[in-house]
Amino acid sequence: MLSADLADPVPVLVAGGGPVGLATALELAHHGVRSLVVEPREEVSWLRPRAKTTSARTMELFRRWGLARVIRERAALPVAWSDEAVFATTLLGREITRFDRCFGLDLAGDDLVAEPGQQVPQPLVEQVLREAVEASPHAALLTGWRVTGMADGAEGVTVALAGPGGAVREIRAGYAVGGDGSRSVTRAHIGSRYEGANDSRPNFNVVFRAPGLAERVPHGPAVHYWVLNPAQPGLVGRLDLADTWWCIGQGVTQAAGEADPLGLVRNLVGADIEAEILATDPWTARMLLADRYARGRVFLAGDSAHQNPPWGGHGFNTGIGDAVNLGWKLAAVLNGWAPAALLDSYQAERRPVAEATIAEAARNMATLAPELADPRLAGDDAAFAAARPAVAAAVHRAKDGEFHSLDLVLGHTYAGSPIVTGTAGERLPHRWLGPGDSLYDHLGRGFTLVGDLTAPAAAEFAKAADEGGVPLDTFDIPGSKLALVRPDQHLAWRDGDGAVPRDVLRKAVGHP
Ligand SMILES: Cc1cc2nc3c(=O)[nH]c(=O)nc-3n(C[C@H](O)[C@H](O)[C@H](O)COP(=O)(O)OP(=O)(O)OC[C@H]3O[C@@H](n4cnc5c(N)ncnc54)[C@H](O)[C@@H]3O)c2cc1C
Structure with missing residues (x-):
């Protein structure tokens, strides 16, 4: 049902209620801006747990929206349970080597971050x-409906929807965001095209139930068990x-996987276990980047704009970064304290991040289990012992x-962006002020x-913010150099970069 107050017109319509579309709506809400998310799926796809790494x-x-704790409490694998990835001949077989401190899961209490990573299946997120x-x-979230087309106007976008039983309707929106994934209707509407390539190798996911299996695993807790079994790597x-x-x-291949999913499970486990197959999902990796992220009042975010191989766990995380970057900027324009030109910085800042992410994920994909599965690992103890050091x-x-990709996850910078001054652009370095008391918790919703x-x-910034109507909070750290922090926790300016505060602030909100 459409509630009357969100029906027509709505400041922002979001096509697609995957993680990125929903995050866009939450960022807008964080700044008091109304939006409507249109999503065909009535329920999340519980048996399609694609992303599991939340960075x-x-x-x-998520902490900014008050949701980090909720996600952690509801995640089935507590963050303290394991930060390891084990490489073994099979799940029940011989260990080859292991990594610890994976995916930033070990960072609880570290000054580096306000939150460690979390393993949690995408449907729960x-x-x-x-x-x-x-x-x-x-x-608001409207399920059971899909976006079928858009028409641009000077004052807004008219979005056509199709719903249950052949119902159709139109909604007028100030702006539209395409969080509608890889087959994005929004991308087609703005005439944007994916550039890049698909990987040739097929992959096949299985979700299964296997009572008693965990007790048989000899490697202890791990978030990934990589299987270097030449007969079936994975x-x-x-x-x-x-x-x-x-x-x-x-x-x-899809055909092979669907023909015998239990056989696939047994090969990876390394024993003829009994298992109930709950779901299967064939997929191939893609390295695709949209040539443009926006046209007029319509924007792309998440997989509609970029897709990367899942190795390293970056896909949806990159999309959440898009949602926050675009969300605060749309809110600034709609709330009247930034010119529409601010929105031009969205593509300038986020497309290079996606490009770097695709390149890193493709590097991760260059060597997967099939390349590492030396046939001698499956031999007798002597053959295994001989092969193990080189494989490890x-x-x-x-x-x-x-x-270990914190340089990408935490270290990406918007230096060189049209709205950043001097050498700034990186995420505000984090620090704990006391137990559980993050510096980030003291930042305002604006600058x-x-x-x-x-x-x-400081006084000059306050005056400039007042004159420009820009929301500016302050947080005093005596003896520390001043920095201007944006709503997304990135630095717009730092003391020493030379410019005068009024110019810095005008630039930071998109004035030429
Ligand atoms: C095997 C695998 C493992 C992965 N692991 C990770 C990981 O560990 N970490 C990570 O960050 N990423 C991972 N990913 C990638 C991640 O799943 C995607 O990047 C993520 O789902 C993208 O989110 P999104 O909201 O942009 O798009 P989607 O999740 O595709 O959501 C798009 C939404 O739009 C809806 N939609 C489609 N068409 C329309 C329309 N016309 N109108 C309205 N709505 C529409 C769809 O129903 C869907 O809900 C993995 C992917 C795979 C395949």
């Missing part, structure tokens, strides 16, 4: 985001601490960056001036 950065952004949208006074992992597991067969070394050479507020520039 430390995404968790920080989507469910929590759906509930937050539904609870928000500013956002990955296995737990979806919960009960009996539910996921696995990926690498190099397995190859694993560490090829895979370290996949499990925040952080540092020694007795510096002369």
Whole structure:
């Protein structure tokens, strides 16, 4: 049902209620801007647990909306349960090597981040985001409907929807955001095209239930068990601490996977276990980047704009970064304190991040389990012992960056963006002010001036913000250099970059 107050017109219509569309609505709501998310699926796809790695950065952004704790409490694998990835001949077989401190899961309490990463299946993240949208006074979710087309006007966008039983309707929106995934109607509407390539290798996911399997695993807790079995290379992992597991067969075609999913599971496990197949999902990796992210009042975010191989776990996390970047800018324009030109910086800032992410994920994909599965590993103890050191070394050479990618996850910068001054652009360095008391919790929803507020520039920023109607909070850190922090926790300016505060602030909100 469409509630009357969100029906028509709506400031922002979001096509697609996957993680990125929902996150866009939540960022808009964070700034008091109304939106409507249109999503065909009535329910999240519980048996299609694609993303499982929620990065430390995404968790920080969820913390901004008050959702990090909820996600952690509802995630079936507690973050303290494991931060390891094990490489073995099979799930029940011999260990080859392992990594620890994977995916930023070890960072609880570290000054580096306000939140460690979290292993949690994508459907649970989507469910929590759906509930937050539904609870928000500013956002609404319309399920059972899909966007079929858009028409641009000078004042807004008219969006055509199709719903149950052949129903159709139109909704007028100030802006439209396409969070509608890889086959995006929105991307087609703005005349944007994916550039790049598809990987040739097929992959086949299986979700299965196997009571008693966990007790037989000799490797202890791990978030990934990589299987270097020449007969069937791939990955296995737990979806919960009960009996539910996921696995990926690498190099397995849809036909082969569907013909014998239990055989695939047994090959990866390394024993003829009994297992109930709950779901299967064939997929191929893609390295695709939209040539443009926007036209007029219509924008792309998430998979509609970019797709990367899942190795390293970056896809949906990159999309959450898009949602926050675009969300605060749309809100700034709609709330009247930034010119529409601010929106031009969205593509300028986010497309290079996607480009770098695709390149890194493609590097991760260059060496997968089939390349590492030396046939001698499946031999007798002597053959295994002879092969193991070289394989372990190859694993560490090829895979370290996949499990330890904080430079990309936390370190991407918007330096060079049209709205950033001097050398700024990076995420505000985090620090704990006390137990559980993050510096980030003290930032405002608009801009925040952080540092020694007795510096002369502080008063000048306050005056400039007042004149420009720009929301500016302050947080005093005596003795620390001043920095201007944007709503997305990135630096717009830092003391020493030279420009005068009024010009810095005007630039930061998109004035030429
Ligand atoms: C095996 C695998 C493992 C992965 N692991 C990870 C990981 O560990 N970490 C990570 O970050 N990423 C991972 N990913 C990638 C991740 O799943 C995607 O990047 C993510 O789903 C993208 O989110 P999205 O909201 O942009 O798009 P989607 O999740 O595709 O959502 C798009 C939504 O739009 C809706 N829609 C489609 N058409 C329309 C329309 N016309 N009108 C309205 N709505 C429409 C769809 O129903 C859908 O809900 C993985 C992917 C795969 C295949």
